[in-house]
Amino acid sequence: MKNKIALALFVASMAATGVSQATTITAGGGSLSDYFVTSANTNTILTNSQVSIQVGSYVGNVFTQFGALDATPIVLVTTTGILQNKWSAGYTDNNSVTATPFNGLQVWFKVTTTADGGGTAYFSQSGQNFPISANGVGDTLAISNQNFNTVGGTSSTGSAITAGKLVVGVVPEPSAALLGALGVLGLLRRRRN
Secondary structure (H helix, E strand, O other), X not given: OHHHHHHHHHHHHHHHHHHHOOEEEEEEOHHHEOEEEEOOOOOOEOOHHHEEEEEEEEEOOEEEEOOOOOOOOOEEOOOOOXXXXXXXXXXXXXXXXXXXXXXXXXXXXXXXXXXXXXXXXXEEEEEEEOOOOOOOOOOEEEEEOEOHHHOOEEEOOOEEEEOOEEEEOOOOXXXXXXXXXXXXXXXXXXXXX
């Protein structure tokens, strides 16, 4: 009987440990979080349907995604209220084999948008490194993008950090007038030849 109880306790503790074996990066900042905007219109705040946010490392201009299999990634809040369009949630990697390669690397965020012609940007904060994968013990990191530019925020090509805004560089869609002008120039050039 004692062996059965001991075995049951062992199995229960292993199950609990298995659930907690995770490295987690969460995004927050509350109502004062910075908004995501595009370089084409920094007054238009991006919505969840226009943006995807990934967590990973950015070494030598190569982004490697962390927690790619997480079913609840970072998103922009869609409900109305003071948190609307602010980022929330996080990425968790329950597999120490895939989480361990990120140990100690700087945490970067890859933000991709379809708005205003589309674009991608990379953001990070100084001193925010992936925790050492330790089977769920102290390996969670919460990153706030509140006043991102005042806490050592870093951006790469295609992005910028301004007061209260994280700017994603985009390629603006050409206007109808510009397309028309190019068509007229093409016709004139064709007639000359």
